Amino acid sequence: MAANGKKVLIAGGGVAALEAALALRDLAADRVDVELLAPEPHFWYRPLSVAAPFELGETTRFELDGLARELGASFTLAGLTGIDEWRHVAYTSTNKQIPYDVLLVACGALPFPAVPGALTFRGPADIERIQGLLEEIVSGDVHSVAFVIPWGAVWSLPAYELALLTSAYLQDRGIQGVELTLVTPEAEPLQLFGAPASQATRALLDENGVAIQAGAYAGTFADGELELIPDGSLHADRVVALPRLQGAPIDGLPQTVYGFIPVDAHCRVDGVSDVLAAGDITSFTVKQGGIAAQQADVAATAIAAEAGADVVPTSFRPVLRGLLLTGREPRYLRRELGFEPEQDAVASYEALWWPPAKIVGRYLAPFLASHAGTGVTPSLSELPSGAIPLEVEFDRDVLDELRPEQLVSGYDADDHDPGVSELMSSDPVVVAPEDTVGEAAERLLARGATAAAVAESGRLIGILTISDLVRASAMRVHPAEGRARQWMTAEPVTVTPKTSVAAAAFLARQYGIRHLPVVEGDRPVGMLHLDEALQQAGVPLGLGLS
Numbered sequence: 001m002a003a004n005g006k007k008v009l010i011a012g013g014g015v016a017a018l019e020a021a022l023a024l025r026d027l028a029a030d031r032v033d034v035e036l037l038a039p040e041p042h043f044w045y046r047p048l049s050v051a052a053p054f055e056l057g058e059t060t061r062f063e064l065d066g067l068a069r070e071l072g073a074s075f076t077l078a079g080l081t082g083i084d085e086w087r088h089v090a091y092t093s094t095n096k097q098i099p100y101d102v103l104l105v106a107c108g109a110l111p112f113p114a115v116p117g118a119l120t121f122r123g124p125a126d127i128e129r130i131q132g133l134l135e136e137i138v139s140g141d142v143h144s145v146a147f148v149i150p151w152g153a154v155w156s157l158p159a160y161e162l163a164l165l166t167s168a169y170l171q172d173r174g175i176q177g178v179e180l181t182l183v184t185p186e187a188e189p190l191q192l193f194g195a196p197a198s199q200a201t202r203a204l205l206d207e208n209g210v211a212i213q214a215g216a217y218a219g220t221f222a223d224g225e226l227e228l229i230p231d232g233s234l235h236a237d238r239v240v241a242l243p244r245l246q247g248a249p250i251d252g253l254p255q256t257v258y259g260f261i262p263v264d265a266h267c268r269v270d271g272v273s274d275v276l277a278a279g280d281i282t283s284f285t286v287k288q289g290g291i292a293a294q295q296a297d298v299a300a301t302a303i304a305a306e307a308g309a310d311v312v313p314t315s316f317r318p319v320l321r322g323l324l325l326t327g328r329e330p331r332y333l334r335r336e337l338g339f340e341p342e343q344d345a346v347a348s349y350e351a352l353w354w355p356p357a358k359i360v361g362r363y364l365a366p367f368l369a370s371h372a373g374t375g376v377t378p379s380l381s382e383l384p385s386g387a388i389p390l391e392v393e394f395d396r397d398v399l400d401e402l403r404p405e406q407l408v409s410g411y412d413a414d415d416h417d418p419g420v421s422e423l424m425s426s427d428p429v430v431v432a433p434e435d436t437v438g439e440a441a442e443r444l445l446a447r448g449a450t451a452a453a454v455a456e457s458g459r460l461i462g463i464l465t466i467s468d469l470v471r472a473s474a475m476r477v478h479p480a481e482g483r484a485r486q487w488m489t490a491e492p493v494t495v496t497p498k499t500s501v502a503a504a505a506f507l508a509r510q511y512g513i514r515h516l517p518v519v520e521g522d523r524p525v526g527m528l529h530l531d532e533a534l535q536q537a538g539v540p541l542g543l544g545l546s
């Protein structure tokens with residue numbers, strides 16, 4: 001630990017936090033003084049929890065206190081609840097105030113049920129429930145199971161793994177006639193990894209008798225029917241769904257409607273000085289350990305350079321790598337996520353990185369390999385060979401397609417629906433991100449409005465509602481100090497003037513929101529207050545969505 005180094009507070013004790021602490025030890029050990037802050041005393045290695053119900057792997061945990069000591073860092077058991085940007089102080093769940101020079105937010109994301117009525121698989125906590133389901137299948141009580149990937153920010157691989165592992169489990173026991181279906185909003189299976197992986201995965205599912213329902217948004221599961229949006233349903237005795245992820249609220253930081261934090265290419269939080277973020281808590285759509293580790297490395301170079309180390313800050317250039325557990329052969333999947341891929345798509349049967357851990361981190365994977373036995377970094381000799389490494393051009397549209405906004409994009413106003421332009425307030429209150437919360441409150445009050453669009457250079461970047469201002473006030477934020485940027489909902493869900501009211505209502509329901517900024521391009525042109533609009537509209541909430 002550096003005696004008079006920069007005080008770096010890392011909020012989190014997961015993949016991104018540990019990778020960042022390891023990177024800082026390598027890049028600037030004599031210039032930084034690192035403290036880890038997490039509400040849970042262990043680091044959990046979760047990926048193999050998917051295999052645990054099938055007795056093919058186990059989850060492993062490590063004491064954070066010991067890991068921190070080994071890294072020359074200190075560890076405090078508490079959660080980050082907010083920050084005071086001006087005083088450079090972090091507030092904790094134990095009512096402590098921790099001063100920092102630089103804060104790295106690496107708090108991960110929390111899993112919430114996405115499909116009412118389904119068994120939600122979050123990881124280690126749900127291993128026994130999957131085992132219970134397997135027992136029901138084996139005893140003949142359950143004949144059909146759907147595995148669901150919900151829309152939004154998720155890591156989809158575990159759903160494929162659960163389906164394939166279930167199939168292998170049943171084949172090994174000679175059990176036939178059980179219908180397994182994978183339901184996904186992706187147009188193709190594992191679409192994110194590119195066409196070759198999609199084809200390989202489709203073939204794999206087919207070989208193993210797992211049907212696929214692609215391009216499907218799952219609604220509610222009740223009475224043996226899984227609702228599919230916008231139309232139809234699927235019969236299943238049981239549904240296993242991945243959770244929808246959300247970031248925990250952290251006062252004083254811009255967050256999206258699901259609590260994710262927007263960052264720039266160096267993982268700096270937009271507009272908040274000396275605060276960076278990495279991992280699942282950021283608004284990057286893919287929530288994956290390897291991506292979290294890459295962001296942590298980027299953040300560490302920025303912090304090390306600022307601390308005076310001879311390091312050039314790198315930019316986030318995501319590479320997606322995966323190891324799919326199939327119950328038969330693992331397949332390595334790699335895809336360059338960027339606009340200028342270095343290589344074309346390739347397929348081979350060798351691991352492209354080492355150790356071949358499920359979570360790939362430049363520092364973390366070898367560190368964990370040196371700390372634990374087999375469960376953590378399965379070697380190729382323990383898993384049957386087989387690999388599909390991929391590098392193909394990243395198409396951001398793939399990520400956008402998984403957002404429910406995409407689902408309603410074709411639903412414009414018609415004779416039966418007046419459309420958003422008829423019901424929005426067409427002269428919305430617009431504030432700048434640097435406006436204080438006091439100024440924003442004054443403007444809202446003067447106009448009798450309950451929400452303002454936050455725009456930077458004419459571009460919508462957030463929405464600030466009365467509830468946000470109440471929250472800031474409850475945190476004793478001085479009206480002349482707190483800024484709109486810190487309290488707004490960043491990257492808000494939007495509609496266009498042409499969107500039908502029914503579609504806007506669907507989005508509001510899906511996201512649990514009451515105001516929708518209306519945009520043309522990225523310019524705010526209106527604000528839709530859902531409660532008022534729906535009262536006025538008197539339209540059926542159609543699309544089969546209501």
Ligand SMILES: Cc1cc2nc3c(=O)[nH]c(=O)nc-3n(C[C@H](O)[C@H](O)[C@H](O)COP(=O)(O)OP(=O)(O)OC[C@H]3O[C@@H](n4cnc5c(N)ncnc54)[C@H](O)[C@@H]3O)c2cc1C
Pocket residue numbers: 011012013014015016017037038039040042043046047048049050078079080081106107108109122123124155157158248278279280281287288289290291292323358359360
């Ligand atoms: C079942 C399952 C299988 C997966 N399989 C894979 C896989 O095969 N490959 C892969 O790359 N990824 C996989 N993932 C995803 C991977 O685990 C996550 O993307 C990764 O852990 C994200 O890293 P993180 O550091 O952002 O968050 P996490 O690793 O979740 O760590 C978050 C940390 O922050 C702490 N924390 C929470 N709230 C606060 C707070 N308020 N203040 C301070 N600390 C806080 C938590 O206690 C925890 O220590 C899987 C996930 C699951 C659930």
